[in-house]
Each structure stands twice: as C-alpha cells, then as structure tokens.
Amino acid sequence: MKRIILIGYMGAGKTTVGKALAKKLGLMFYDLDWYIESRMRKTVKQLFDERGEEGFRKIEHNMLHEVAEFEDVVLACGGGTPCFFDNMDYLNRQGETVFLKGDPDTIIKHLRMSRGVRPLLLGKSDEELLAYINESLALRTPFYEKAKHTIDIMPMDSFDKIADTVDEVAELIEQQQ
Ligand SMILES: Nc1ncnc2c1ncn2[C@@H]1O[C@H](COP(=O)(O)OP(=O)(O)O)[C@@H](O)[C@H]1O
Numbered sequence: 090m091k092r093i094i095l096i097g098y099m100g101a102g103k104t105t106v107g108k109a110l111a112k113k114l115g116l117m118f119y120d121l122d123w124y125i126e127s128r129m130r131k132t133v134k135q136l137f138d139e140r141g142e143e144g145f146r147k148i149e150h151n152m153l154h155e156v157a158e159f160e161d162v163v164l165a166c167g168g169g170t171p172c173f174f175d176n177m178d179y180l181n182r183q184g185e186t187v188f189l190k191g192d193p194d195t196i197i198k199h200l201r202m203s204r205g206v207r208p209l210l211l212g213k214s215d216e217e218l219l220a221y222i223n224e225s226l227a228l229r230t231p232f233y234e235k236a237k238h239t240i241d242i243m244p245m246d247s248f249d250k251i252a253d254t255v256d257e258v259a260e261l262i263e264q265q266q
C-alpha cells in the first residue's frame with residue numbers, strides 16, 4: 090500500500106507536483122483543499138471569511154482524518170496543515186511524508202505564476218508579502234522538517250521544472266520499496 094503525502098509552504102508545488110506524481114505512479118490523487126471544498130461546498134476563501142483561520146483549521150483537521158485514511162494515494166496537504174494540532178505526527182504515522190522545500194525567492198516566483206486564491210496572502214504589497222513569507226516560513230519550518238523525506242525544489246539552473254520534482258519524489262519512493 091502506498092500513501093505519499095506532500096507538505097511544504099504555499100506555492101512549493103504540492104498540488105501541481107502531487108497531481109503529476111499520482112498520474113506517473115498510477116495512484117489516486119487527493120488535494121486536501123479541494124477535498125474540503127467539495128465536502129463543505131464552499132471555497133477555502135469562503136471558509137476563512139465565515140469562520141476565520143481558527144474555524145478553517147478545525148475543518149482542515151477533521152477532513153485530514155478522512156482523506157489520509159485512503160489507500161494507494163498521493164495526498165497534497167495545504168501549506169498550514171502540518172503546523173496545527175498533532176497533524177504532523179498523524180501524517181508521519183499515515184504515510185511517506187515528503188517536504189517540498191524552497192527558499193522565499195522560489196516560493197514567490199511560484200506564487201506569482203499561480204492562479205489559486207490564498208486568503209493569508211491577499212491584499213499584501215510585494216514588500217509585505219516577502220516579510221510575511223520570511224516570518225511564517227521560519228515558524229513553520231520546524232514542523233515541515235519532521236517529514237520523513239525532503240526534496241529541494243530550488244532549481245539547479247534557471248529552469249525550474251515540475252517534471253524534475255515529480256521524478257525526484259518518484260525515485261525517492263521507489264528506493265523505499
Ligand atoms: N517545480 C516547479 N517548477 C515550476 N513551477 C512550479 C513548480 N512547482 C510548482 N510550480 C508552479 O507554482 C504554482 C503554485 O503551485 P501549487 O502546486 O499550487 O503549490 P502549492 O499547492 O504547494 O501551494 C503553480 O503555478 C505551479 O505551476
């Protein structure tokens with residue numbers, strides 16, 4: 090039974106890499122945010138607006154316990170998932186946790202390309218965004234570092250390719266078998 094769990098900061102590529110990885114390995118793909126949105130029939134942004142971050146984290150925690158029970162899956166978490174309650178310890182018990190690790194420059198580059206709405210980042214100027222990322226990444230890193238595996242998403246050259254990250258995670262998991 091395979092259960093691969095991707096964690097890391099917003100924009101690290103959990104959703105994008107996870108989807109492609111599942112396809113490559115012939116596994117089902119679940120994205121925790123998408124799962125929450127379909128179960129609650131509301132967007133993550135609506136849930137933040139209506140219930141605040143605290144309310145969202147409770148829902149996220151409950152939904153995590155549904156989705157992380159499925160077998161033969163790739164699961165992409167939200168960026169904050171490992172940092173609340175005992176979620177990170179739970180994830181390590183459930184599967185092969187992989188931290189997609191990137192520096193603020195790479196993360197900002199990905200966030201600029203991304204179309205997803207992220208309530209925690211809305212309405213911030215470039216300067217505020219960089220300060221927020223630096224600060225929250227430092228607070229979150231100790232949780233992310235509890236993952237069983239770490240993959241550097243920083244590009245070795247100027248080409249930052251999703252397929253390279255997918256191949257790296259797939260190799261790492263194959264070595265485990
Ligand atoms: N390794 C990568 N190389 C290039 N672009 C990437 C890579 N990983 C993610 N991206 C891009 O970054 C953006 C954010 O990715 P996403 O999967 O939504 O991140 P997350 O789910 O971790 O927040 C997307 O536009 C995606 O195409």
Ligand SMILES: O=C(O)C1=C[C@@H](OP(=O)(O)O)[C@@H](O)[C@H](O)C1
Nearest residue numbers: 098099100122167168169207208
């Ligand atoms: O880092 C966070 O706290 C969040 C990350 C988002 O997911 P992505 O990491 O996929 O953007 C989403 O769960 C929500 O907006 C909160």
Ligand SMILES: [Mg+2]
Nearest residue numbers: 103104165167
């Ligand atoms: Mg995502």
